[in-house]
Amino acid sequence: MDLTHSAEQLELGAVARSLFTRECPTSLVRRLREPGSDGLAPTLWQALASAGIFGIPFEEKYGGAGAGQYELGLVFEQAGRALCPTIVYSTMVFGLGVARLGGDQLKSRYLPDLVEGRLRASHATWNPSNAADLRPRLSALRVADGWLLSGRLLFVQNAQAVDVLMVTARTSVHREPQRTYGFLIQPGGAGWLARALMTIAHDQQSEVVLSDYFVADDAVLTGPDGTGLAEGDLAWLANSAIALQCMEMVGGTAAVIEQTVAYTKVREQFGRPIGSFQAVQHLVADMRIALDAARLTATQAAWWTGRGEIANRAVAIAKMKCNEAYKWATLNCHQLQGGMGYVLDTDLHLWSSRAKLTELQGGTTDTAALWLERESGLI
């Protein structure tokens, strides 16, 4: 037991932090929110690739650093501070999915490219409103050399900008039991229809409708013995994604608190910095208390999922704590920054919008509490 970071972990966090500070300024964040933006950030992307960030969790034989998924969480925390574009997250979660669910052939096809920064990707293998709901939204019909996918997916991140998307579908084959298979599909082409969704965070999310969309056999994840993906593996992937998102939320929470504290030290009313008022300090202290709860539970969830565990309990608790910490930190920071923090010209709203989005993404506090109740045998 040791809840402190090693020198290497601290170093990684510091490197990631300065990289995002340099390559992901809010001017970039704003540009990516503009209508019509594709959500790509080529310069940042290149910098991440050069720094070896994309390879962190993957095996060395696919070009990765084999450094561990927990270390990726440390990077997500710094990414969250800087409001890193979501395509970085969706690509990494796709990679984790391929690494866990794919055979050697698919791993060799995708992971080296991903590690080198040549692949952008996303995923839709759980209910975006409830990460514990793994029921596929698509159906797969057997045809010669492949499958036809049909159905509707909501809130697919970066669907229209990526090279490849991991989805799950329920197979229906005559005289065979229904199975859940994974499919690695290229956006676009016959049977693909996507509509951009307008969210509070202006992030890149789409509704995707597939109608008899063809996928060849060599892009199908059939599970260890061909009888379908194991529910446990899909649950692990969803939980890993939530744990990483919680790390992102921790970074965002810390960032808004620090920015706001800095503001209260220079903003004067009644002849003194507003930060000197006890009421202001108490709000700051409450945000810090919530941040620590979020940070500890998020790092715990990232650590256990990083070790390959499903970690339902740790993930549920992290989501509950991070949802509320991030959201209320942004709202309380609006309170402390007053009019100045409330206009589009200043940056706070960029985090406030992201906080609300991430709160709802994967599961609200109530939803995550249900995961915990189930895990505890209460229901």
Place this chain on the structure above:
Amino acid sequence: MNFELDAAQSVWRDEVRAFLRENVTPELLAEVGEHRTTLLGGEVAAFRKKIGAKGWFGLNWPAEFGGMGLGPIYQHILMDEFEYWGVQGPDLTVTSVAPMIMRHGTQQNREQFLPPIARGEVRYAVGYSEPNAGTDLASLKTRAELDGEEWVINGSKIWNSQAHVATHEWLCVRTDPEAPKHRGISVIIVPIDTPGVEVRPLITWADYRTNETFFTDVRVPRTNLIGQLNEGWQYITGALSLERGALTNAGDFRRHVDELKELVRLPLEDGTRPVDNAEVRRAIAQLDADVEAAVLMGLEAASLLEIGEMPTITVTVAKVFTSELRQRIADVGTRIFGLAGALSTADPAAPAAGRYEKLYRNAPLMRFGAGTNEVLRDVIAQRGYTMPRLGR
């Protein structure tokens, strides 16, 4: 004690309701929702004209000024209904500016400025806040100096809402820089089209437009000073602002809760209905109870005014409570629909047409604006319970 409207009050409420049912159209609401509109188009203007024809712009004016002289309870009922329907009724020009002119203005002020307000020809922007005078409003610096028969004004105002659509500025200025800060402030009326006034937009997180307004050697007649020189602070913080506070109530909150009760019965994308979740029902029940309390706070303030008492603490309690409740309503309204709650007004698939997503972005303002809650909590403790003050 009586928790029921009496017969006359019910008739009044029904009259207001009938008017709103008839005149609040989807077209009007669409225009109201378009906050960035620089000049309000036909719908709002036509609606305002109808309110004017009813005489409701003068709802709180004494009869001697051509108003209806309605008592606080009647005013409360009207404002509450307007809020429920999501439209602006009598605005600050008639509920705040005009009564201040009546109470504190000179005879000439009244004759000059009141009739155009009564006729609905003018609209005032309220220019109090400055970049360095927010919560500490009394430190405002915009300067007015007398030059012969004219005031010469220099300085700037921020968060000057409506200035881009207003005809006049109700401007708080410093007229005696030597005096203690509360004693050197006056109120001067400035037509917006006076040379030297420049209005620049500021857009908020809620897409709402407010403004920064600059005054450079702006000259207005000496007689545009309201009431007495250097008495402005009393005017803007006095009894009137309390009375106005008592009018702000929770009509829109009641509407939100009523609407949420309906919306949660509709199936979501995955076929489930929010209402089948115990925690959703509980969240709405909590809001319902809080909104009830907020409504009663407003009614208590109106009742105290009715019997001639100043509801200082009631209004302060209500402001803190309602502004924080608004944030909770917006939070619940965005989280009971799953991720779809993140869809904005711009997305056709947004639950409730994105109203809660918008409310979520709107709500922070009321917590720090018009008296920040931290200071108001001091007021509740220090004036409500005469607790010692640390000094500010």
